[in-house]
Amino acid sequence: MSGKKETVFDLAKFVDKGVQVKLNGGRRVIGTLKGYDPLLNLVLDEAIEFLRDPDDPLKTTDQTRPLGLIVCRGIAVMLVSPAEGTVEIPNPFVQPDRA
Template sequence: MAPAQPELKKAGLDLSCYLDKRLFVQLNGSRKVIGILRGYDVFLNIVLDEAVEEKDGGEKQRIGMVVIRGNSVVMLEALERIGGDDRRGDR
């Protein structure tokens, strides 16, 4: 019998703490989208709700619910506080 192999930790991002939070997403080609994260997968494909695309010149276009392929995501930024606030002493 072969010795038991330790289970390898899956590589990838855990975005669960960002679910239902408003995110700023920078995409390839200098495209920018802001929306509420509703879902994601191991490939960083993300689903944003109430999404708004920011175009050059400050123009904003509502695009509603959108699926963004992970390979086009350059950066994610939370626009809301994630987790608890330790500075207030809420424990």
């Protein structure tokens, strides 16, 4: 067994392409992936944050604010996906309210 650890993620195919990043605490950011490291620290350029819903801080709205060049700490990254070609669907595991 070698002492070298390999990362599970292959983000090389996303470099210089648009990505969507979901972070701990419900924050969602999109931008152009400029770099990353084995700890999943990400550098995003032209980043835009989707603002949170005031009634439910874990949901985001369509309102945005520009952030520019940012570093997302790997410890806070929950999801990295392409910005184009993904669609958010309703959670199929949510139980309907029984009144």
